[in-house]
Amino acid sequence: MKQIISILNYIDTAAPLLTLFFFIKPFKKLTKELRFIFWFVCVQFLTNLISSSFELIYTWSDHSILWSNYSIYALNIILSFGILSALFYQLNIPVIKKLAPVFSIIFTICAFFSSSKGSGIYTYNSVLSAMASFVITAYCLIFFYWRLVKDTKLSGLTESSFFWVIIGLFTYYTGSFFIFISYNYLIAKEFDAIGILWRFHNVLLTIFCIYTIYGLTCKDYQKT
Numbered sequence: 319m320k321q322i323i324s325i326l327n328y329i330d331t332a333a334p335l336l337t338l339f340f341f342i343k344p345f346k347k348l349t350k351e352l353r354f355i356f357w358f359v360c361v362q363f364l365t366n367l368i369s370s371s372f373e374l375i376y377t378w379s380d381h382s383i384l385w386s387n388y389s390i391y392a393l394n395i396i397l398s399f400g401i402l403s404a405l406f407y408q409l410n411i412p413v414i415k416k417l418a419p420v421f422s423i424i425f426t427i428c429a430f431f432s433s434s435k436g437s438g439i440y441t442y443n444s445v446l447s448a449m450a451s452f453v454i455t456a457y458c459l460i461f462f463y464w465r466l467v468k469d470t471k472l473s474g475l476t477e478s479s480f481f482w483v484i485i486g487l488f489t490y491y492t493g494s495f496f497i498f499i500s501y502n503y504l505i506a507k508e509f510d511a512i513g514i515l516w517r518f519h520n521v522l523l524t525i526f527c528i529y530t531i532y533g534l535t536c537k538d539y540q541k542t
Contacts, residue, residue, distance in 0.1 A: 326517040326520055326521065327370075327516075327517065327520070328370055329520050329521075329523075329524050330362070330366040330370075330519070330520040330523050330524070331363060331366045331367045331370050333520075333523060333524040333527040333528075334359050334360075334362040334363035334366065334523070334527060335363050336527065336531070337359050337527040337530050337531055338356075338359055338360065338363060340530070340531050340534045340535060341356045341359070341534065344534065349480065350408070351405060351408075351409070351480050352479060352480060352483070352534075354401055354402070354404065354405035355405070355480075355483050355530065357401050358398060358401045358402060358405075359527075359530070361394060361397045361398055361401065362394070362398070362523065365390050365391065365393060365394040365397075366394070368390050369387050369390045369391060369394075372387040372390065392429075392432070392433065392446070395429075395446060395447050395450050396429055398450070399425055399450045399453070399454070402454050402457070402487070403418055403421070403422055403453075403457075406418065406454075406457040406461065409461065411460060411461065411464045413460050413464070414457055414460055414461075417456075418457075421453045424449075425446075425449060425450065425453065428445070428446050428449060429446055432445070432446045444497075444498040444499070444501035444502055445498075447494070447498040447501075448495055448498035448499045448501075450491075451491045451492070451494040451495035451498060452495050454487060454491040455488060455491045455492045455495055458484055458487055458488035458491070459488070461484055462484070462488075465481075478533075479533035479534050480533070481533070482529050482530070482532055482533030483529060483530050483533050485529050486525065486526035486527070486528070486529030486530050486533075487526060489522065489525050489526060489529070490522045490523055490525065490526040493518070493519075493522040494519060494522060497515050497518060497519055497522075501515060
């Protein structure tokens with residue numbers, strides 16, 4: 319059991335790293351959309367690597383290190399939201415082009431107020447993370463509707479890498495939304511719930527990585 323827990327604790331770094339290797343060979347042939355995903359995966363790898371490093375230092379040092387850990391994850395949320403918002407905006411889906419500026423302004427305001435309150439273990443506000451997850455989930459749903467229902471000229475959607483990446487994003491952010499919307503309530507009731515929630519989050523990120531790898535290896539990465 320301890321080995322499984324250790325794997326789940328650090329799979330959020332290993333899975334994105336493995337995914338990055340699958341971007342290397344076809345990188346020059348990737349569509350612009352998949353290059354956004356590449357940078358998204360880079361953010362996941364680097365921020366999770368730094369966060370894991372802080373966790374290791376925390377076991378040997380004082381509790382102030384944990385503040386930095388949550389700060390890094392807040393940075394992850396902000397960078398990820400920016401990259402994915404830009405990705406969905408440039409898809410030229412009318413509904414998203416109208417909603418994206420509004421959502422981005424609201425998110426920026428929320429991010430400012432959230433960061434001003436600090437990001438320690440007792441002050442961490444999961445509302446910002448929940449909001450980002452909700453918005454990206456909405457973008458994914460709009461994408462599916464537009465491509466499968468509205469865009470009648472499109473064929474072979476499921477044969478494109480991008481389609482499977484979006485399924486991965488949808489799975490990751492939908493699950494993350496329910497994690498973050500209940501985060502503060504659960505840790506108030508049971509402090510040990512933190513570890514369980516973050517391991518489940520790591521599993522969701524790994525599922526996203528699996529979908530992305532599948533898309534890059536088995537599908538046409540030159541189609542959106």
